[in-house]
Amino acid sequence: MASTKELTVEDKLRAIYDLQLIDSRIDEIRSVRGELPLEVEDLEDEVAGLKSRTEKLKSELDVIEDQIKERKNAIEEHREAIKKYTKQQESVRNNREFNSLAKEIEYQELEIQLAEKHIKEMRASIEYKKQVVEQSEEKLSQKVEHLNHKKSELEAIMNETSKEETALQAKSEEFRAAIEPRLLAAYDRIRNSVRNGLAVVSIERGASAGSFFTIPPQTQVEIAARKKIIANEHSGRILVDAALANEEREKIEALIASL
Structure with missing residues (x-):
């Protein structure tokens, strides 16, 4: 040559x-190929973000469910305390002891009311979060379907053209070396x-x-x-x-x- x-x-x-x-x-x-590789990359990021958000919401739901259980257990404890103080009232020696126990009973009843209020609020929060999770999962499903379609599209193009592109790239380098x-x-x-x-x-x-x-x-x-x-x-x-x-x-x- x-x-x-x-x-x-x-x-x-x-x-x-x-x-x-x-x-x-x-x-x-x-x-x-156009913008397909970038589209796939963006969709992958979006899917990952939606998965992370959905998992976080589900985790928050689990935490709230645990908090409701704790409040329910606390209510049972307060009710047991009320029973105990009510029984003690039957054997008090004076009004002062009776009134002291009455205040304890009133306190336990207030704690029950507060716990029930918190449970109600948490249940409302659960309903809202469940709706958000449902919407998020629906959106995630659509995005995953769209991503799979775009991946298939890109894979088909890559299968069709990658061999030729690789061969042409080698030829380009070969031609460049002669200039x-x-x-x-x-x-x-x-x-x-x-x-x-x-x-x-x-x-x-x-x-x-x-x-x-x-x-x-x-x-x-x-x-x-x-x-x-x-x-x-x-x-x-x-x-x-x-x-x-x-x-x-x-x-x-x-x-x-x-x-």
Whole structure:
């Protein structure tokens, strides 16, 4: 194989345009995936958040249920205390002892009322939280279904394109290795600065592909001569003539079909 230094300008133009065609095909494959990987990632985060929230709510419900049991046990203890103090009243020696026990009974009754009030409030809280859990679980179910659909969609696309993309990526690296560093750096700089990733374009109807700016006839002649690398003064893209572009396109299409 000839070294990079021995390449003619035409060889360099063909090499850089081949690289562009390969990279553009990789761009097309990734475009098919589009925002799907990000959508899947966002949905996974959302599902994890909903699961965490639902589990937290269920945990809070368990805590409230335990608190209700504690209050019920306390009520039973207060009732037992009332029975005890009531029985003691039957054998008191004076009014002072009777009144003291009456106050204890009144205190126990107030504690029962307070505990019953707390139980009522906690039951209302349980009903509300159960509704929230139900809504959360319904939303979670919908999100999981949506996530599974998106994952299947992404997996199908990946299965269909990953082999080709991997092969093309290897070819891209192979082609890059054959291009002189300065030209490659210019290619990468232009490619990264334009939205469609086209750093090398052909002349079509007197203008660079995808542009409305006409290329002067003399410049078109120079481009067709393939004696020097010429960039579009408006976009900075490297220009190749239509004949060279067609030849390389056929070659790369055959290469891609063989992968």
